[in-house]
Amino acid sequence: MYISIEGASREYTFKGKRTVSLEKVNLQIKKGEFICLLGPSGCGKTTLLNLIAGFDRPTSGVVKVNGEIVTKPSVDRITIFQNYGLLPWRSVLRNVELGLESKNIDKKKRQQIAEEYIELVGLSAYKKHHPSQLSGGMQQRVALARALAVDPEILLMDEPLGALDAMTRMSMQDEIERLWQENKKTIIFVTHDIEEAVFLADRIVIMTPSPGKVKSIIEVPLARKRDRTGSDFLKIRDRVFAEFELKPSDMTEYYL
């Protein structure tokens, strides 16, 4: 397996009180797969993402990528955050160049690569702008371009569209799907939006809180590009609703 999470737990001790934020998660992810971690807040989905990113380490169990145990962050696994993490003092171009600066690439080549990826997310006209001059959706496009520019194997997205309005969200979902299909990355995408997960994921990992754990995994065998109003789409969405017990299982009870 490309990414292999084996019995990973993460506990925190705060003022002598122990809380389990993630309990014995087992998950296998294939290369090129699009995985959504779906669940309410407190279900440990961000904790799990941080373990894969290497920002944090499990208190027990292991996370392996390509057979190697993850111990620290790497340019091969880039995380995209909800609040974009753009550097406000740098222009769009210089932001996208950031990840290329630690590689041995000369300045001209660096700029050329950055421009290529800015083009890819459709922001060429804004490369000299600063993040504060862009809308939320545009800022997240910059973050995407910056992540893709270093050509990572894995993209980890922590509710990347959480701060956007519904319409922008949907167009960004289209955009992320397109970029995934063109660039063949493995994507692990954290969200609490059920429709978003059904639209994007090959498999949806359903997580529940206190303690955070994986409840079930739902395959989404729909062809792309998915129709958000199609009956197959709604059927899977209903299954996810049922997993979270947000849908009454037997309506007849009400009439008795």
Add this chain to the structure above:
Amino acid sequence: MRMDILKKTLKVVVSISVLIGIWQLAVLSGRYEPSLLPSPAKVLEGMAELIKDGTLFTHFRVSLTRFFIGYLAAIAAGIILGLLLGWNKSVWSFIEPVVQVLRPVSPIAWFPFIVLWFGIGDTPAVVIIFIAGFFPILLSTVSGVGNVDAIYLKVADNFGIRQPQMLFKIILPAAFPLIANGLHLALGSAWVFLVAGEMVGAQSGLGYLIIDARNSLRSDLVLAGIIFIGALGLLLDRLIKLLETGIEKQWGISRRGRN
């Protein structure tokens, strides 16, 4: 926009006119001796005199040179030390108590030692300006480094940026809005102590101009000197304010609801 400027100018003119009016009335009341309270006209004459014979510009030049040497040295030392100490929290926790004890001490209190260690001439004034500017810059840099949004560090770490690049590419620019604020505070305090420093140790400069005028019982020149010091200080303050606003704009920090 133009109405705004017009209104602002009007306010400045009115406020200064009222002040001069009260001053003139006090002089006209005849209750104060001219040597204790010179008339506005007399002070204006004094100002013209200082401009005409060139003494003003000589003193301006001397003071500004001292000022910039001391201030720039304070910037360099304050920012470099602030970055290192802000980053090494454990070292800072040892040094902070010392800084907190030294900071409230007026730079003038150091004067006896400064003369013993640095002699006389330009150096004592420069050292006093340095002390006055150093602490605000050091403290704002340390707190700026401490307040750097963790996400910038996370992103930089993710993209493989290591020390010392982290310090210069991420931490310094991220802390810069707060540092710029410290530079502004330091400028004001350094300007105040420039004059004080020149009054106790120097044979030239704006502070000396005032002492010299007092010694020759020219109260009109004392006031003229005060007005020039105020005007030049204001000008410097506006210049750094411009820099500060520019940085805030670039960094995307808005200051709505403030003017």
